[in-house]
Amino acid sequence: MPIRFWFPIRALRFGARGSTMAKGRYGGRLRSSKWSTFTLVLSMLFMLTVVLLMLMAFGIVSLPESTDDSSPNDLSSFRRRIVERSEGLGKREKQWTEVISWEPRAFIYHNFLSKEECDYLIKLATPHMAKSTVVDSKTGKSKDSRVRTSSGTFLRRGRDKVVRDIEKRIADFTFIPVEHGEGLQILHYEVGQKYDAHFDYFLDEFNTKNGGQRIATLLMYLSDVEEGGETVFPAAKGNISSVRWWNELSECGKQGLAVKPKMGDALLFWSMRPDASLDASSLHGGCPVIRGNKWSSTKWMHLEEYKV
Ligand SMILES: *[C@@H]1O[C@H](CO)[C@@H](O)[C@H](O)[C@H]1NC(C)=O
Numbered sequence: 001m002p003i004r005f006w007f008p009i010r011a012l013r014f015g016a017r018g019s020t021m022a023k024g025r026y027g028g029r030l031r032s033s034k035w036s037t038f039t040l041v042l043s044m045l046f047m048l049t050v051v052l053l054m055l056m057a058f059g060i061v062s063l064p065e066s067t068d069d070s071s072p073n074d075l076s077s078f079r080r081r082i083v084e085r086s087e088g089l090g091k092r093e094k095q096w097t098e099v100i101s102w103e104p105r106a107f108i109y110h111n112f113l114s115k116e117e118c119d120y121l122i123k124l125a126t127p128h129m130a131k132s133t134v135v136d137s138k139t140g141k142s143k144d145s146r147v148r149t150s151s152g153t154f155l156r157r158g159r160d161k162v163v164r165d166i167e168k169r170i171a172d173f174t175f176i177p178v179e180h181g182e183g184l185q186i187l188h189y190e191v192g193q194k195y196d197a198h199f200d201y202f203l204d205e206f207n208t209k210n211g212g213q214r215i216a217t218l219l220m221y222l223s224d225v226e227e228g229g230e231t232v233f234p235a236a237k238g239n240i241s242s243v244r245w246w247n248e249l250s251e252c253g254k255q256g257l258a259v260k261p262k263m264g265d266a267l268l269f270w271s272m273r274p275d276a277s278l279d280a281s282s283l284h285g286g287c288p289v290i291r292g293n294k295w296s297s298t299k300w301m302h303l304e305e306y307k308v
Contacts, residue, residue: 087165088113088114088117088162088165088166088169089114089116089117089120089162089165090114090115090116090117091114091116092111092112092113092114092264093110093111093114093264094110094111095109095110095111095112096110096111097109097110098110100243100257100259101233101236101237101238101257102237102238103236103237103238103279103281104233104235104236104269104270104271104279104281104282104284105269105270105273105279106233106236106257106259106267106268106269106270107267107268107269108259108265108266108267108268109173109265109266109267109268110262110264110265111264111265112169112173112220112264112265112266113166113220113222113263113264113266114264115263115264117162117166117264118220118221118222118223118263118264118295119222120162121155121162121163121166121184121186121222121295121297122186122222122223122295124155124163124186125152125153125155125186125188128153129151129152129153129186129188130151130152130153131151132148132149132150132151132152132187132195133145133148134147134148134198135202135204135207139204139206140202140204140205140206140207141206147195147196147198148194148195148196149189149192149193149194149195150187150188150189150193150194150195150286151187151188152185152186152187152188153185153186154182154183154184154185154186155183155184155185155186156183156308157178157181157182157183157184157308158178159183163184166184167181167184167299170218170299170301173218173266173268174216174218174268174301176215176216176301177305179305179306180211180215180301180302180303180304180305180306181299181300181301181302181306182211182299182300182301182302182306182308183308184297184298184299185297185298185299185300186222186295186296186297187294187295187296187297187298188293188294188295189229189286189288189289189293189294189295189296190289190293191288191289191290191291191292191293192288192289193288193289193294194252194285194286194287194288194289195285195286196285197232197234197283197284197285198283198284198285199271199278199280199282199283200214200217200271200282200284200300201213201214201271201272201278201282202214210302210306210307211302211303211304211305211306211307212302212303212304213271213272213278213302213303214271214300214301214302214303215270215271215272215301215302215303216268216269216270216271216272216301217268217269217271217298217299217300217301218266218267218268218298218299218301219231219266219267219268219269219296219297219298220264220265220266220267220296220297220298220299221261221262221263221264221265221266221267221294221295221296222263222295222296222297223261223263223292223293223294223295223296224261224262224263224292225260225261225289225291225292225293225294226290226291226292227250227289227290227291227292228250228252228253228287228288228289228290228291229261229286229287229288229289229290229292229294230249230250230252230253230258230259230260230261230286230287231258231259231261231267231284231285231286231287232252232253232255232256232257232258232259232284232285232286232287233256233257233258233269233281233282233283233284234255234256234283234284234285235256235280235281235282235283236256236257236281237281238257240254240256240257240258241254243257243258245258245260248260250287250288250290252287252288253287258287261294261296269282269284270282272303276303
């Protein structure tokens with residue numbers, strides 16, 4: 001370290017010599033004393049810098065790195081940043097994630113949509129609602145069915161700013177690119193309407209041509225339902241009666257692991273396991289609505305890009 005102190009000492013000597021040389025001249029003394037004060041201040045500043053640098057090198061003093069106090073690997077800070085970044089219509093309530101099952105892998109994103117976004121999607125879809133169909137597992141074509149009695153419509157992917165914001169948010173939360181998703185499907189169930197238990201993955205060749213197999217589903221509830229209308233997983237492993245809302249479930253809801261529709265909440269579940277095998281525990285259905293109306297929106301996501 002002595003080398004670092006060499007400059008200020010030289011500077012001090014220089015300053016001293018300067019003052020001797022200036023002797024005998026009016027103003028020279030003043031100029032030289034000014035000069036030596038200047039060098040003194042300069043060298044002290046320099047030494048302070050050196051000391052500070054040494055302290056920093058030994059980690060005794062550190063510069064503030066960012067205003068965010070959470071470490072970059074903290075998942076909750078990552079999620080918070082996503083939430084803050086993604087725009088959208090209206091103001092969303094407090095958002096939090098709940099793991100409800102690992103077999104199937106199912107999670108609830110509470111307050112995923114704002115009330116304004118839910119109302120917007122319902123308003124967009126209302127003029128186009130048609131009786132829902134199911135996919136015939138033999139021919140791969142759509143057909144009418146008694147197992148699914150709702151009405152619904154598809155909204156083209158990226159059709160407007162609000163839809164694009166929601167689709168971006170879905171991609172952020174599922175880690176599946178926007179391009180892998182089908183258009184949002186909006187569904188309406190009136191009293192008595194339901195969707196019997198089924199898989200979202202396909203067992204035919206026809207439906208996997210575009211985008212490959214369906215990997216996961218995000219089901220967003222656009223309305224509250226007074227009674228019934230739960231999403232139920234009859235093949236879920238684990239204690240189905242341990243959910244907080246067990247006592248509020250309909251008879252149908254108690255047949256499996258159930259999620260009660262709540263406006264703005266989103267249910268994410270995976271049809272495929274991490275090893276890409278089909279997960280039969282993802283069997284699920286929509287219980288009949290007993291009181292009220294159920295509006296929901298589904299985003300199906302595929303293994304590969306889904307062309308629209
Ligand atoms: C399931 O969970 C409920 C509520 O937490 C509890 O009362 C019950 O004993 C559990 N059943 C089993 C088999 O663990």
